[in-house]
Amino acid sequence: MQDYRDLNVNDNIEDNNSNEDSTDKSQNAIKDRSNGIILIFFFLSLCLILFVVITYFKISTPRKLPTIVSSKKEISQRGTIYSNDGFNLASSKKLYKVSVMKKSIDPDKMDLFIRLFSIYSGMDENYVADKLNGNGNIILSYKVSPKTALNLKQLNQKLIKYGIFRSYEENGRVMPKFGLSIEISGESRDYLYKDLIEPILGYTNKLETDGFTKPKGIKGVEKFYDSTLESKQDGLYRGNRDIGFNIILSKDATLKQKIDGQNIVLTISLKLQKKIESILDEAAKDLESREIAVGIMDSNTGKILALASNQRFDPKNISANDYSKLNPSFVETSFEPGSIMKPVIYALLLEKRLVTPHEIFNVYNGVYKLGKYTIRDSIKQQYASAENIIVLSSNVGMVQMAQRLDDRTYYNGLKAFGFSFPTNVDLPYEKDGLIPSQSTLKSYVYKGSVSYGYGMRVTFLQMLRAYAVFANGGYLVTPYLRDYTLSQHNKKININKPDSKIEILSVYTADTMQNTLIKTVEDGTAKKTKVDGIIVGGKTGTARIADKGRYSDKYIGSFFGFAKDEKSNYTIGVVVFESSAKSSYYASQTATPIAKEVIEILIQEGYLKPENQNLNKIISIK
Structure with a gap:
């Protein structure tokens, strides 16, 4: 039989062991809670530090707000x-x-x-x-x-x-x-x-x-x-x-x-320009030519009313076929003028009193020897007055009259009319043209050839303003295309006031020339430009084109002159470039009919008023 005391001892030992286990568990739990608290504290501290740092940078760094400034x-x-x-x-x-x-x-x-x-x-x-x-x-x-x-x-x-x-x-x-x-x-x-x-x-x-x-x-x-x-x-x-x-x-x-x-x-009127261009487009169908050009200018001021060509292009759609049309022939093409030069030389002779309108010259039935060259007239006559040499366009007569000009007078006279100088029209790339040097004009041959428009080169606008001299009393004017400038508020500024006119002919010479050119239209080579009720004067010219040192079978036919009524006075030029000898090429066949139509349009549009006011006689041009 076991002693009860042993049982109590064992029970006490077990109780002690149990108490020790409980104590260990309690201590471990406390330790775990302490560690958790430390971790939580550390985490919170870290968060606080991060918050402080972020707050600092937020405060110290400029805020990137959407911009309130715009441009x-x-x-x-x-x-x-x-x-x-x-x-x-x-x-x-x-x-x-x-x-x-x-x-x-x-x-x-x-x-x-x-x-x-x-x-x-x-x-x-x-x-x-x-x-x-x-x-x-x-x-x-x-x-x-x-x-x-x-x-x-x-x-x-x-x-x-x-x-x-x-x-x-x-x-x-x-x-x-x-x-x-x-x-x-x-x-x-x-x-x-x-x-x-x-x-x-x-x-x-x-x-x-x-x-x-x-x-x-x-x-x-x-x-x-x-x-x-x-x-x-x-x-x-x-x-x-x-x-x-x-x-x-x-x-x-x-x-x-x-x-x-x-x-x-x-200065150009679209309505007038359009009608002139329509004339040229129709004429081009019948004339075998490279280009037909027409210019109308106020004889007294140089204000250009129209500069028209049948060679045009759409500036929005330029193709290779348009390249030859890009350059305005009015200022960028020079040519030998032919007989339209005769009135200029005649005016120089009149101004120096070297000839009188009624002085008679032997024109040898239209055949004359000039050096090694034979000069011919299209109209055969034995004698002609100085005036009729212009009216009937005698080369033979001009050759003889031109010899009376000495080289200095000849040269200075050509320059006075503006030849060999740009007209200063408001277009770029204007050519000067070309005249013989003064020493060259000592030559009998050159004096003669220049008198009927060979041996020199002119531009369309040079010739246009030269003929304005005959219409305005003897003054050389500067042609212009800009009438005025408009400011941003649509106020007229920089209004074009024509430059001072340069007097190059006396009133006597200018009036005599005007009468001679009127007679040329009435009775001479420019009859087809005559319009009832309007004073028209002018001269035709037909010049053969030189190519590679020889004259070709291409011609330039031209008319330059004026049309005026009691109030208005306009200088008109028509040039038909490179007509073929196989078709009509004389200026009286090519240029003068166009000039007449231009004058009739000026009447229709109210620029000119016939003296008799009988507008029914004017041909209607659509």
């Missing part, structure tokens, strides 16, 4: 060219660039995008589809008009609304819906009447400035007045914006006003 650039434009009767001949409009990020178009809706874009832009669907074969940001057009740009902006809103554009992922980033990008790319030059007033009006080329395409004058009026027409300063608006992204025009805003180019108004 806007306004592109200035080239000035407009107007006709004298108020028509817009050349003007500028903004061009827009349209682009799209291809990835932003839902591939399942690509065909729909192409169809809609084609409808709104006016571009061919195949063209748009071909453009979209590329990748990235695709430029669909650089030449979108303002109206089309507005349509595309409306389209863009619809495309976004109906989910044709989408966001997409690129390099791990989600890219927002881009839509169409529509922004100004430059400026386009428009010519509303296409080839009218060409090549005088001229054309422009594109010049890129600060990322924008702007036009620059290359030929004609566009070139001569390029510095007047070109845009002066783009506008810039910079300042705080409202919630609608509109710039608030406060005192702190930066405002740089846009300054467009100035507008100019020409």
Whole structure:
């Protein structure tokens, strides 16, 4: 039998062991709670430190808030060219660039995008589809008009609304819906009447400035007045914006006003010019010639009413076939004038009192030996007065009369009439023409050949103003094409006041010449220019064209003269360049009928009034 005391001892031992286990567990629990508290404290401390650091940087670093300052650039434009009767001949409009990020178009809706874009832009669907074969940001057009740009902006809103554009992922980033990008790319030059007033009006080329395409004058009026027409300063608006992204025009805003180019108004009437060009287009159908040119100028002021050619081009669509038409023959082509030079030499003789109108010359039945050359007249006569030598256009008579001029008088006289000098008309690239040197004019042969228009070269406008001298009392005027300039506020500035006239002939000589030229129209070689009720005077000329040192079978037929009534006085020139010997080539057949039609149009348009006021006699020209 076991002693009960042993049992108690064992129980006590077990109780002690149990108490020790409980104590260990309690201590471990306390230790675990302490560690947890320490960890929590450490974590909170770390968070506090991070908060303090972040707060510090937030305070010390400038906040990147959405900007409240905005800027806007306004592109200035080239000035407009107007006709004298108020028509817009050349003007500028903004061009827009349209682009799209291809990835932003839902591939399942690509065909729909192409169809809609084609409808709104006016571009061919195949063209748009071909453009979209590329990748990235695709430029669909650089030449979108303002109206089309507005349509595309409306389209863009619809495309976004109906989910044709989408966001997409690129390099791990989600890219927002881009839509169409529509922004100004430059400026386009428009010519509303296409080839009218060409090549005088001229054309422009594109010049890129600060990322924008702007036009620059290359030929004609566009070139001569390029510095007047070109845009002066783009506008810039910079300042705080409202919630609608509109710039608030406060005192702190930066405002740089846009300054467009100035507008100019020409002396040429579009209506008159168009009718003259129609005459030339019709005449060109019957005449085998390279070009027909007509000029009308106020004899007293030099104001040009019309400069017309049948060789014209559309400045908006110049092709290789137009290259020969780009240069105005009025100033850039010189030619041997032929018999239209005779009145000039005759005037020099009259001015120096070296001949009188009624002095008689032996003209040898129209055949005369000049050095090794034989000179012939188309009209055979034995004798002719000095005046009739002009009226009937005798080469033989002119050769003899011209010998009375000494070399110095001859040379200075040609220069006094403006030959070998530019007229200073407001067109670029004007040629000087060519006259023999003073020493060359000592030659008997050269004195003779120049007297009937060979051995020298003139331009159309040089001859036009030379004939104005006979019509205006003996004064050399400067022809001009710009009437005045318009400011941005449409006020007339820089009004063209004709330069002081240069008197080169006495009243006696000018009046005598005027009467001789009137007689040439009444009874001589220019009869076909006669118009009832209008005072018409002038001279014809037919000159053979030299080619590679020899005279060819091509001719220049011309008429220069004047038409006047009681109030108005106009100098008129007609030149038919390079008529073929196989067809009509004499000036009386080519140039004079055109001159008569021009005078009749001047009557129809109210520039001239026949003395008898019987307008029913005037041929109606459509």
